[in-house]
Amino acid sequence: MPATGVGADSVGRLIRHRFGKQVHERLVDPLVGSIYAADTDRFSLSGVTQILDLAANNRSLLIGARRARRKAPPAAGPIFGAPSTGMATLTNTLAQSLRASGVTITTGCRVESIHRSGTGWLVNGEFADAVVLATPAKTTAPLVAPLSPDAGATLAKFDHAGVVMLTIALPGDNWPADYTKRSGYLVPKPVQKWVTATSFASSKWAHWQPKTPEDGVILRISLGRDGLDLTDQPDDKLINAALSEVGTHVGFDLQPTEYRLTRWPAAFPQYRPGHAKRVLGIETALATDAPGIFVCGASYKGIGIPACIQQANSSAQGVAKYIGVVLS
Structure with a gap:
């Protein structure tokens, strides 16, 4: 085959051209679409540097990916990580350090x-x-x-896309043991309704892992993406849709003991x-x-x-x- 090239500058077009419709719909679009809340047919390769580098520097995406995998150092720890006290810890700590160095920070000023x-x-x-x-x-x-x-x-x-995040706590006895070894799943666009991805947060983040089965598990459910802005939908409609769809995906009814709904309007830049x-x-x-x-x-x-x-x-x-x- 000819060199891959990046002429179209569209993730969707490149993947379909090189690997076909099924790989795009069932693998790349759900993954990239979930990370960036994107429609990959309208998303630039410059937003996904791993694919861009492989396409620009290799005759074959597949051969390039294999080479990159062989060169990659072995994982030294968990794939996912975050401050146990929340992401705001990063900016708060930075602000404290700057103030200690004599920097003036003014907030709440338009x-x-x-x-x-x-x-x-x-x-x-x-x-x-x-x-x-x-x-x-x-x-x-x-x-x-x-x-x-x-x-x-x-x-x-x-352009920017908005998403909604529903975080729920489930009783430990309502969660299959084999699911504890998984980090979640993505929903391919052909079968999407409102839910685009679900993270099994208790398996994914170390500080959320239950110490005993009675502690239960935490799920984070993503709703909406580019072209499907749900941030103005009422709470009850979002919650009911999420529980219904995820219940169908995992094969049993969800009975959360707690939940938190967070809206992120226009939060994801669309490249x-x-x-x-x-x-x-x-x-x-x-x-x-x-x-x-x-x-x-x-x-x-x-x-x-x-x-x-x-x-x-x-x-x-x-x-x-x-x-x-x-x-x-």
């Missing part, structure tokens, strides 16, 4: 405009040599549009085909029209925590270079 002031910028009356906007694309758009119309117009066109070129265009326009204004975050070069940290480091380097400071 920024509605940014104005040029001499060699720097005014943000709510405060002068800054440079500004990093780590806000979602559609929040960033009206802030930069007066400074760089091209960047603002592109940012305003970015449409051509996304990387648009991001480059935004960065180029800002560098030309508004030097000293930088953007980073999940809307641009990856939604995961490692990707966002990498973008933040890159922005910090950009700011340092702009103001003439060498970072140690």
Whole structure:
């Protein structure tokens, strides 16, 4: 076969072309669609760097994947990890560290405009040599549009998907023993209703593992994705649909002892085909029209925590270079 190539810049089109409809519908679309709340036919390869790298650097995706697997070091610990006190621990700890270093952090303050002031910028009356906007694309758009119309117009066109998460606790005697060895399942789009994935959280996260069978188990049920926004649906409708669908999937009725419903409206940036070129265009326009204004975050070069940290480091380097400071 010819070299894979990435001309179409669509996850769905690439996988169907190389592996067929069944692999796309039953494997790749449920996996990528669950992680990114995405419709893979409208999702750029730049959002899934593993597939992009394999497609760009190998004649065959399959051969490339086998090579990468052989080169990968053996797993040294659990696949999944998270702070036992919640993800906010990361940002709270970072804020504490910054304050201890003399940094001033202001929260609960709405920024509605940014104005040029001499060699720097005014943000709510405060002068800054440079500004990093780590806000979602559609929040960033009206802030930069007066400074760089091209960047603002592109940012305003970015799409976001909303999802709903239902977390439930089940009695331990209502959970099959063989399920405790599994981390969950994904629902292929041809048979999807509202539920897209279910995580067996007690098996997946160490700090949620029951100490005794009587402790019960925790499930996290994902509802909605790009093109199926359920964030405005009433609580009872979401809960009933989730329990009914998951009950059908696992083969028995669910009788939760506790539950928590969380809505995440417009929380997942959707990297449409051509996304990387648009991001480059935004960065180029800002560098030309508004030097000293930088953007980073999940809307641009990856939604995961490692990707966002990498973008933040890159922005910090950009700011340092702009103001003439060498970072140690």
